[in-house]
Amino acid sequence: MTAEQTGLRIQEALDALAGSGAESAGEQLVRDLMDFYGEGLARIVPALPPPALERMLDDPAVAGLLLLHDLHPEDVTARIDRALAALPERVEPIGFDPGTGVLRLRRTASGCGCAEGDVEAVLACHAPEVTAVELERAPKLLQIGTRPPQAAEVR
Incomplete structure (x- = not known):
């Protein structure tokens, strides 16, 4: 419990x-x-x-x-880092505002992604000072192939 x-x-x-x-x-x-x-x-x-x-x-x-x-x-920063390390997806703190309790995070790798509620649940036990999470979405990466697509033959 x-x-x-x-x-x-x-x-x-x-x-x-x-x-x-x-x-x-x-x-x-x-x-x-x-x-x-x-x-x-x-x-x-x-x-x-x-x-x-x-x-x-x-x-x-x-x-x-x-x-x-x-x-x-541990101080709040160390406890936030400890909680984030327990997540299946890597996120990094961008900043924490102790006045508002807002923690801003950025995903460090693409993946299926965890929801803000999942992150908040992990933080609840380790850093209850965090009252809200703002999670930046990972930027879309351009997919580069090994060769250009074959052009249709012109006859």
């Missing part, structure tokens, strides 16, 4: 408690559990050998937890 899916399930549970008088108790429970898990993760992360931590940062669930608790060791 992704961090986003977990967040939605928690919100649904809290919404179900709304108006029952248990809503504030449910919210406090979530805060207390978050604090508990955050404190534990804050002790684990520095104790991990760098190669082990590096491997774990590729896992979307782990990356999401570390971000949630402000424990992720």
